[in-house]
Amino acid sequence: MALAGRCDPLASARDRARTVLADVAPCVNDAVLVVSELVGNAVRHTTAGPDCLTIEIDGDQVIVAVHDPEPDDGRVHLSETAADPLAESGRGLWLVQTLARRWYVETTAVGKAVVAVLPRGETAVSRVAGS
Secondary structure (H helix, E strand, O other): OEEOOOOHHHHHHHHHHHHOOOOOOOHHHHHHHHHHHHHEEEEEEEEOOEEEEEEEEEEEEEEEEEEEOOOOOOOOOOOOOOOOOOOOOOOOOHHHHHHOEEHHHHHHHOOEEEEEEEEEEOHHHHHHOOO
């Protein structure tokens, strides 16, 4: 889904994630939150904002990626205060890390993508409850 040039890429990305995953993945709410955090970070921390969102369903996982035109310069990382409940900001990637099996930054031909891989058949709440 193209996000470049949209006046509200965050709402568009959340709606798209809900629509794509609604009938196929119990993790839809986790995925919408991850998409929200990744798009929000691209809006706040890049000059051009996000280019596009991709959502892929691959067996037992959902892969979401937010692409932007800026190179991976190492700035995409967990904040030192990420787990601090009193911190006013900086918890976005901590949430992504908590909800996803893994996340990473991938260099692309035109910039980078921040990718999160979520378990398709379960939610973060069900994983914690099953522990």
